[in-house]
Structures are given as C-alpha cells and as structure tokens.
Amino acid sequence: MKKRTLLGAMLASLALGVSFGSATLAHAADQTLRVGIMSGEDEDVWRVVAANAAKHGLTIKLTTFSEYTQPNEALSSHDLDANSFQHKPYLDAQIKARGYKIVPVGFTYVQPIGLYSRKVKSVADLPQGATIGVPNDPSNEGRSLLLLQAQGLITLRDDVGLLPTARDIAKNPKNIHIKELDSGIVGRAIGDLDAAIVNTDWAVKSGIKIPQERIAQEKVTGNPYRNFIAVNEKDANAPWVHALVESYQQPNVASEIIAVYHGATLPAWKDAPQQ
Numbered sequence: 335m336k337k338r339t340l341l342g343a344m345l346a347s348l349a350l351g352v353s354f355g356s357a358t359l360a361h362a363a364d365q366t367l368r369v370g371i372m373s374g375e376d377e378d379v380w381r382v383v384a385a386n387a388a389k390h391g392l393t394i395k396l397t398t399f400s401e402y403t404q405p406n407e408a409l410s411s412h413d414l415d416a417n418s419f420q421h422k423p424y425l426d427a428q429i430k431a432r433g434y435k436i437v438p439v440g441f442t443y444v445q446p447i448g449l450y451s452r453k454v455k456s457v458a459d460l461p462q463g464a465t466i467g468v469p470n471d472p473s474n475e476g477r478s479l480l481l482l483q484a485q486g487l488i489t490l491r492d493d494v495g496l497l498p499t500a501r502d503i504a505k506n507p508k509n510i511h512i513k514e515l516d517s518g519i520v521g522r523a524i525g526d527l528d529a530a531i532v533n534t535d536w537a538v539k540s541g542i543k544i545p546q547e548r549i550a551q552e553k554v555t556g557n558p559y560r561n562f563i564a565v566n567e568k569d570a571n572a573p574w575v576h577a578l579v580e581s582y583q584q585p586n587v588a589s590e591i592i593a594v595y596h597g598a599t600l601p602a603w604k605d606a607p608q609q
Contacts, residue, residue: 370417376419468515
C-alpha cells in the first residue's frame with residue numbers, strides 16, 4: 335500500500351472528538367498564549383500549530399515539561415494559559431487528587447498504548463511468572479491492566495472502571511508479576527523485563543522500535559484516552575480558546591502528527607483530514 339493511501343486509511347478509521355472545522359480559522363485579538371506540552375515530538379507538532387495561530391492573532395509561547403504532573407500544576411497556578419498532553423482519565427485522577435478546576439476544550443490526538451518486548455514475539459510466548467513493567471500513575475496503570483485483561487493475561491474484578499490497580503486482579507493464570515515504574519523509566523527498562531507497557535511518546539523517546547517490538551496494542555475505535563487541549567475552567571469560553579483549538583485541528587497539523595510519530599499517533603478530532 336502506498337504511504338499516502340496508508341495514512342488516509344489510518345485517519346479514516348477515526349471517529350473521534352468534536353471538530354471546529356478546517357475551512358475558516360477564528361480570529362482572536364492579538365494575544366500571547368503560554369502553552370505547556372511534553373518535550374520531544376510534540377514540539378514539532380506545536381511549531382505547526384503556532385504558525386497557524388500566528389495568522390489569526392495568537393502568539394504561542396511554549397513551555398516544555400519532562401514529567402506528567404507538572405503541566406497541570408503550572409496551569410492551575412496560572413503560569414500557563416493552556417496545556418496539551420493528557421487524556422480524560424488522567425485529568426480526572428489529577429482533579430480528584432489535587433482539586434484542579436481544569437477542563438478539556440478540544441481533542442488533539444490518540445496514542446494507543448502498547449505492550450512491547452525484546453524477549454518474546456507474541457503475547458502467547460510470555461512465560462509463567464513473566465515480569466511486565468507498567469507506568470505507575472493511576473490512569474496509565476489502569477490503562478495497562480485493562481490492556482493485559484484484553485489480551486487474556488489477567489482478569490480484573492467487575493466494575494473497576496478505567497482506574498484498576500494491581501489489587502484488582504482477580505485471576506492471574508500465568509502468575510504475571512506487575513512491576514510499577516515511572517512513565518519515563520518503564521520503556522528504558524524494557525531490556526530487564528519480559529515485557530513493558532509504554533505510552534507511545536515514551537516508547538519513541540526510549541528507542542523502542544514501533545511496531546517491530548510491539549506485541550499488543552489497545553484498540554483505537556472508541557478509545558477513551560484521546561488527548562486534548564486543556565484550560566482553566568474560568569477560561570473555557572474565552573475567544574482565544576476557540577481560535578487555539580481551531581489552529582490545532584487543521585490538515586497540516588494532522589500530517590505533522592503522523593509524520594513525527596511514524597504513524598503510531600493519530601489525530602483524534604472528528605473529520606480529521608484525509609491524506
């Protein structure tokens with residue numbers, strides 16, 4: 335399949351989010367916005383967003399982070415106007431723990447979390463007593479356990495929702511050992527583990543080969559882990575919010591997402607443009 339056709343098929347598979355449309359960008363009053371993102375590939379994506387926004391009255395000043403808990407704290411403290419790095423289960427957990435008044439305002443992309451291994455070629459090949467690394471923050475650990483359940487490796491208690499923990503494992507026929515590690519470390523530890531569940535951005539940063547070393551991946555359709563732009567609740571209806579989201583949800587941004595993440599990350603707004 336030609337690359338352009340393949341990318342089109344990947345984008346066409348999405349039925350995600352709410353689009354602000356791509357025909358006409360809203361014009362905001364000239365304004366500088368401080369936006370927090372994770373360092374790495376997203377910097378390339380946001381350079382395209384910033385160019386879009388500049389044509390419509392917004393100057394984007396990026397602040398990069400290397401640790402997931404920092405962007406929401408900076409946003410809540412009004413050191414940022416917006417951030418773009420998280421999905422709803424993560425934000426919900428942060429709000430519950432810290433009382434943030436932060437809301438999502440527009441979908442960006444989805445990164446299906448993957449199970450990777452350098453020791454086995456398939457889930458079926460995982461041995462008895464295998465050690466599997468998972469991220470240790472509540473939302474991504476829960477996401478990881480749900481992936482292991484979907485692969486038939488464990489069974490979780492009923493009604494655990496999106497935030498199960500290792501204590502919620504009801505059946506573990508292979509006696510899988512769950513090793514909780516920081517999100518930024520679990521991918522780098524893959525050589526010492528039988529397998530590791532790693533967020534896509536950290537998998538790229540850790541030098542994991544995608545898709546060669548991926549032995550399982552969560553589904554894309556209906557995925558509850560779509561990332562989004564978030565702002566403080568009081569700013570949710572500000573004119574610049576609409577313009578910022580619209581600057582993101584454009585065909586050139588969709589193309590950049592797929593390019594910099596090598597097809598492992600997909601635009602998650604409705605009617606994402608075809609390639």
